[in-house]
Amino acid sequence: MSARTQKQINKENLLNQGVILLMQQGYHGTGLKEILDAVQIPKGSFYNYFGSKENFGAEVIQHYINPFIEQLNNHLQNPHIDALTALRRYFNESILELENTEFKSGCLLGNLMGELGGSNELCRTALQTALNRYRDLLASGLARAQQEGSVRNDRSATELADLLLNTWQGALLRMKIDKSSALLHQCCQELLDGFFKA
Numbered sequence: 001m002s003a004r005t006q007k008q009i010n011k012e013n014l015l016n017q018g019v020i021l022l023m024q025q026g027y028h029g030t031g032l033k034e035i036l037d038a039v040q041i042p043k044g045s046f047y048n049y050f051g052s053k054e055n056f057g058a059e060v061i062q063h064y065i066n067p068f069i070e071q072l073n074n075h076l077q078n079p080h081i082d083a084l085t086a087l088r089r090y091f092n093e094s095i096l097e098l099e100n101t102e103f104k105s106g107c108l109l110g111n112l113m114g115e116l117g118g119s120n121e122l123c124r125t126a127l128q129t130a131l132n133r134y135r136d137l138l139a140s141g142l143a144r145a146q147q148e149g150s151v152r153n154d155r156s157a158t159e160l161a162d163l164l165l166n167t168w169q170g171a172l173l174r175m176k177i178d179k180s181s182a183l184l185h186q187c188c189q190e191l192l193d194g195f196f197k198a
Contacts, residue, residue: 014039015060017039023105057112059126062130065130065133069137075093076090082148082150087138087192091188091192092188098172098181103180110169135158138161138165139160149198152197164192164196168187171187
């Protein structure tokens with residue numbers, strides 16, 4: 001196994017552990033030693049991978065959003081279903097995953113927006129980039145649904161995607177308090193099956 005390959009594996013392990021710990025404890029509540037001990041990497045080598053805790057936080061944010069982007073894209077690329085059905089399936093799948101974890105996880109982006117949004121510029125920018133990537137993919141699906149005639153076209157797909165993302169993020173925060181997926185279902189029904197419909 002080459003040194004480069006091992007370095008990639010180590011970095012991936014650090015990012016995976018970062019997602020877990022930042023989700024559980026937040027950015028400020030998570031120490032570098034804790035992350036490094038969990039993946040058995042010496043403290044001094046952390047800076048070979050990320051340079052700083054801020055850089056690490058920014059990379060964890062991108063690492064976290066990538067599977068959601070891929071999952072949503074897979075639904076939207078399904079040639080056997082229309083775009084609105086693809087969006088519904090994606091959100092239903094996401095709700096099921098949250099129910100299976102008993103609502104403990106929520107959304108790392110939402111958690112960090114509250115914790116770091118106004119205090120850490122590097123992470124703020126990473127959060128903004130991650131949310132914009134996600135919003136843009138939602139908008140592409142909604143634009144296709146508009147072309148297919150299932151979604152209203154008196155608002156831009158980007159405006160609708162922003163509304164969906166903002167409502168979803170708010171419902172995720174409430175979900176953690178209520179320990180219920182009811183607001184997530186309400187978000188999808190009110191928007192995808194109500195306000196958005198052509």
